[in-house]
Amino acid sequence: MTPADIVETASRCLSEIRQRSPRVHCLTNTVVQKFMADGLSALGAHPSMTSSIDEVASFVARTDIMVINLGTLDPARRESSGVAVAEARRLGRRWVLDPVHCNLSDLRLAFARELIDAGPAVVRGNHAEMAAISALPDSIVRVETGARDTIGFGGATIVVSNGHPLMAQVTGTGCLAGGVLAAFVAVEPDAMKAAAAAMTAIGVAAELAAPFSRGPGTFGPALLDALAALDADALQTHARIDISHAQG
Numbered sequence: 001m002t003p004a005d006i007v008e009t010a011s012r013c014l015s016e017i018r019q020r021s022p023r024v025h026c027l028t029n030t031v032v033q034k035f036m037a038d039g040l041s042a043l044g045a046h047p048s049m050t051s052s053i054d055e056v057a058s059f060v061a062r063t064d065i066m067v068i069n070l071g072t073l074d075p076a077r078r079e080s081s082g083v084a085v086a087e088a089r090r091l092g093r094r095w096v097l098d099p100v101h102c103n104l105s106d107l108r109l110a111f112a113r114e115l116i117d118a119g120p121a122v123v124r125g126n127h128a129e130m131a132a133i134s135a136l137p138d139s140i141v142r143v144e145t146g147a148r149d150t151i152g153f154g155g156a157t158i159v160v161s162n163g164h165p166l167m168a169q170v171t172g173t174g175c176l177a178g179g180v181l182a183a184f185v186a187v188e189p190d191a192m193k194a195a196a197a198a199m200t201a202i203g204v205a206a207e208l209a210a211p212f213s214r215g216p217g218t219f220g221p222a223l224l225d226a227l228a229a230l231d232a233d234a235l236q237t238h239a240r241i242d243i244s245h246a247q248g
């Protein structure tokens with residue numbers, strides 16, 4: 001695997017998402033539902049957001065991929081997440097976990113660990129969240145975001161240096177990154193390549209968006225515009241990717 005492979009994967013995933021419009025079910029927090037849904041739509045995917053326990057299994061059965069985001073976890077969402085994961089497992093569907101704020105609550109960290117035991121394809125979090133999670137089973141791709149995004153799986157590490165500091169000033173860019181990641185996993189069987197490609201895509205989109213914004217308030221909408229306009233040329237020109245393999 002080379003950086004050029006990741007750029008090629010990102011371009012291919014982008015056109016497949018636009019052609020196939022994969023359904024991405026987001027069992028997510030109440031803070032970023034709109035931003036996440038808008039970002040997925042801008043990308044070309046088809047989001048759905050219900051967390052109702054009576055319906056979540058039906059939604060999972062009719063979507064291509066699911067992301068579970070623990071941002072505003074409450075007893076109802078916890079129960080719905082369990083039902084959703086059980087259905088995803090029954091159907092052999094892949095899903096992504098975003099363990100938001102698991103570093104701030106023992107209860108949430110314990111629940112995140114329960115979900116990890118149920119086998120998400122990818123876990124994405126910021127530095128503090130991934131530090132609380134610590135090691136993951138070998139079968140799960142680990143994505144730690146920040147000024148640089150680090151994607152780890154099976155002794156290989158991919159570092160994506162794209163992105164813009166304004167991303168840290170808009171709530172929910174990480175949650176949206178988790179959603180974008182899920183859309184890429186929906187169209188690319190290799191979850192590590194999909195994850196690296198997705199982080200490159202949102203990072204390059206952010207770099208293209210920044211010159212069109214005056215600060216955090218205008219950066220959010222500019223990021224949506226840039227996700228919709230993103231193309232293979234921009235990925236090729238701006239991607240900054242490094243790959244390393246563990247020795248031995």
Ligand SMILES: Nc1ncnc2c1ncn2[C@@H]1O[C@H](COP(=O)(O)OP(=O)(O)OP(=O)(O)O)[C@@H](O)[C@H]1O
Nearest residue numbers: 126145146147163164165167168171172173174175
């Ligand atoms: N200083 C930075 N420079 C460049 N990109 C950044 C920077 N900080 C964050 N990002 C990018 O912003 C996105 C969100 O990452 P971050 O780690 O801030 O998520 P988060 O803390 O989970 O965010 P949130 O909880 O608000 O959704 C990622 O795509 C990451 O690459």
Ligand SMILES: Cc1ncsc1CCO
Nearest residue numbers: 029031032071072100172
């Ligand atoms: C700020 C915040 N609080 C719960 S969820 C959320 C959105 C980003 O993580």
Ligand SMILES: [Mg+2]
Nearest residue numbers: 100126174175
């Ligand atoms: Mg987050």
